[in-house]
Amino acid sequence: MYKFTTLTALCSVALAARPFLNEPDTGIELILGTDNLTTLPPLSNVVGLPDFDFIARQHLAPENYTYYRNGAAGEWSYRNNLEVFQRVTSRPRVLVNVSQVSTTLGTTILGQNFSAPFFICPCARGEVGNVNGELGLVQGAADGDILYIPSGYSSTPLGELAAARVANGSYEQTMWPQTYLTSNDTETQIYFDEIAAGGFSAIVFTIDSAAAGVRHRADRFGAGSVNTAFDGFTWEYYEKLKTMTKLPIVLKGIQTVEDALLAVEHGAPAIVLSNHGGRNLDTSPSSLEIAYEIHEQAPQVFNQTEVLADGGVRYGSDVLKLMALGVKAVGLGRPFMYANIYGTEGVRHAIERLKFEVMNDAAHLGLQDIHDVSMKHFKWAPNFWYS
Numbered sequence: 001m002y003k004f005t006t007l008t009a010l011c012s013v014a015l016a017a018r019p020f021l022n023e024p025d026t027g028i029e030l031i032l033g034t035d036n037l038t039t040l041p042p043l044s045n046v047v048g049l050p051d052f053d054f055i056a057r058q059h060l061a062p063e064n065y066t067y068y069r070n071g072a073a074g075e076w077s078y079r080n081n082l083e084v085f086q087r088v089t090s091r092p093r094v095l096v097n098v099s100q101v102s103t104t105l106g107t108t109i110l111g112q113n114f115s116a117p118f119f120i121c122p123c124a125r126g127e128v129g130n131v132n133g134e135l136g137l138v139q140g141a142a143d144g145d146i147l148y149i150p151s152g153y154s155s156t157p158l159g160e161l162a163a164a165r166v167a168n169g170s171y172e173q174t175m176w177p178q179t180y181l182t183s184n185d186t187e188t189q190i191y192f193d194e195i196a197a198g199g200f201s202a203i204v205f206t207i208d209s210a211a212a213g214v215r216h217r218a219d220r221f222g223a224g225s226v227n228t229a230f231d232g233f234t235w236e237y238y239e240k241l242k243t244m245t246k247l248p249i250v251l252k253g254i255q256t257v258e259d260a261l262l263a264v265e266h267g268a269p270a271i272v273l274s275n276h277g278g279r280n281l282d283t284s285p286s287s288l289e290i291a292y293e294i295h296e297q298a299p300q301v302f303n304q305t306e307v308l309a310d311g312g313v314r315y316g317s318d319v320l321k322l323m324a325l326g327v328k329a330v331g332l333g334r335p336f337m338y339a340n341i342y343g344t345e346g347v348r349h350a351i352e353r354l355k356f357e358v359m360n361d362a363a364h365l366g367l368q369d370i371h372d373v374s375m376k377h378f379k380w381a382p383n384f385w386y387s
């Protein structure tokens with residue numbers, strides 16, 4: 001027993017000592033080199049989502065890349081969001097008939113059908129990567145038939161996003177505009193009415209941004225947050241907001257089991273577990289850790305509201321790990337902003353690559369239906385949660 005404990009301790013030291021890799025070593029620089037990529041390489045070079053990060057870094061002006069890339073302060077949360085998934089290993093079951101798994105990617109979120117259990121997170125300032133702002137994200141999401149949550153600080157105005165929304169035969173694109181809100185209720189009412197009139201089907205209220213993010217990397221390059229006010233919002237205020245619109249108001253930025261329970265108590269139709277991509281409070285937990293805390297302490301939450309989650313998702317297996325805990329769909333921010341440098345084509349490529357990974361990883365886990373993924377498909381080692 002003593003020896004076993006020592007070995008475990010040594011192993012965790014060894015794991016902790018692993019250098020951080022923003023992208024894994026898959027040889028991309030042997031193909032694309034490390035010089036400035038003034039012209040974008042063909043999308044066939046992008047074999048996985050991390051490749052979009054590499055290309056963005058080599059292509060964009062440093063201050064532009066920094067706006068997308070930066071995390072809060074020492075960027076521990078940014079790194080942890082990426083690294084947490086590798087602390088949970090898989091338990092693949094074999095000799096299961098998985099021949100139909102690729103037909104099971106479809107997922108319903110708030111009563112709407114999508115082709116995959118992942119969505120595009122709200123990220124401000126699409127113009128930093130593409131002169132067409134968010135238009136490539138709108139069309140790409142429609143082509144890939146996934147949910148897009150445009151940021152309240154999108155470069156493309158809400159009216160133009162509404163006009164770009166694809167309605168094609170029986171297909172009506174679903175988008176949920178995100179907002180931080182101001183303390184001016186008249187302004188909020190006007191905004192809510194505009195959202196309803198634009199044909200959008202929910203509002204996402206981001207509540208993890210009560211103040212400016214402390215962002216050293218961004219400050220160095222003059223690429224800080226657009227949202228810097230000290231908020232005066234409360235749970236009572238959320239009750240009031242609900243009377244101002246017929247649309248469901250989704251709460252984005254839940255980081256503790258206590259707040260997940262309060263969201264349920266206040267009737268939130270859906271919540272997004274998120275530490276804002278590690279951009280606001282450094283050392284805030286990854287959504288995998290938040291989902292795990294809820295699963296341990298109040299698992300009923302996953303039945304009482306629709307739980308979504310984002311942060312650091314880059315691979316198919318990341319999506320499945322969050323789903324195993326009860327998360328319905330998983331959001332990605334940076335990968336889609338980097339993909340949008342290519343516009344619609346890039347966004348579509350990103351969606352295709354991630355669908356490919358989710359279905360193939362699910363098959364390797366022995367899942368006939370991706371929605372059957374559960375805790376028993378992974379090993380939740382005690383040191384997966386850093387505490």
Ligand SMILES: Cc1cc2nc3c(=O)[nH]c(=O)nc-3n(C[C@H](O)[C@H](O)[C@H](O)COP(=O)(O)O)c2cc1C
Nearest residue numbers: 068121122123124151206276277311312332333334
């Ligand atoms: C460049 C950038 C801008 C963002 N802007 C917003 C925003 O306007 N509203 C919001 O709710 N979240 C915003 N976020 C957070 C994302 O919605 C999401 O929580 C986060 O990006 C997920 O982590 P990931 O980038 O590792 O996938 C932003 C994130 C990035 C990277």
Ligand SMILES: *[C@@H]1O[C@H](CO)[C@@H](O)[C@H](O)[C@H]1NC(C)=O
Nearest residue numbers: 036038057058059060061062
């Ligand atoms: C690449 O070159 C472009 C155009 O000259 C420039 O704007 C950009 O800052 C450069 N990017 C990097 C990463 O050096």
Ligand SMILES: *[C@@H]1O[C@H](CO)[C@@H](O)[C@H](O)[C@H]1NC(C)=O
Nearest residue numbers: 095096097098099100101368
């Ligand atoms: C596996 O499932 C497919 C589709 O349901 C079916 O056609 C096939 O016969 C199954 N294979 C075996 C060995 O049962």
Ligand SMILES: *[C@@H]1O[C@H](CO)[C@@H](O)[C@H](O)[C@H]1NC(C)=O
Nearest residue numbers: 106107108110111112113114
């Ligand atoms: C969603 O898909 C289900 C099952 O395929 C179907 O019964 C339902 O009508 C669809 N809902 C919408 C809103 O299209």
Ligand SMILES: *[C@@H]1O[C@H](CO)[C@@H](O)[C@H](O)[C@H]1NC(C)=O
Nearest residue numbers: 059060061064127128129130
């Ligand atoms: C950098 O961002 C600015 C807007 O902040 C934009 O005008 C410019 O085109 C972007 N540059 C590149 C190379 O994407």
Ligand SMILES: *[C@@H]1O[C@H](CO)[C@@H](O)[C@H](O)[C@H]1NC(C)=O
Nearest residue numbers: 142143166167168169170171
């Ligand atoms: C409309 O839908 C059809 C059939 O799904 C598709 O072929 C076509 O490209 C779509 N048009 C647009 C503008 O999305």
Ligand SMILES: *[C@@H]1O[C@H](CO)[C@@H](O)[C@H](O)[C@H]1NC(C)=O
Nearest residue numbers: 182183184185186187188190
């Ligand atoms: C609140 O917003 C409305 C609509 O934009 C504006 O007319 C009004 O002056 C604002 N009130 C305050 C106190 O800023």
Ligand SMILES: *[C@@H]1O[C@H](CO)[C@@H](O)[C@H](O)[C@H]1NC(C)=O
Nearest residue numbers: 295298299300301302303304
């Ligand atoms: C959640 O709902 C499922 C399906 O109805 C049920 O089997 C499970 O026990 C519920 N879990 C909790 C914790 O309430």
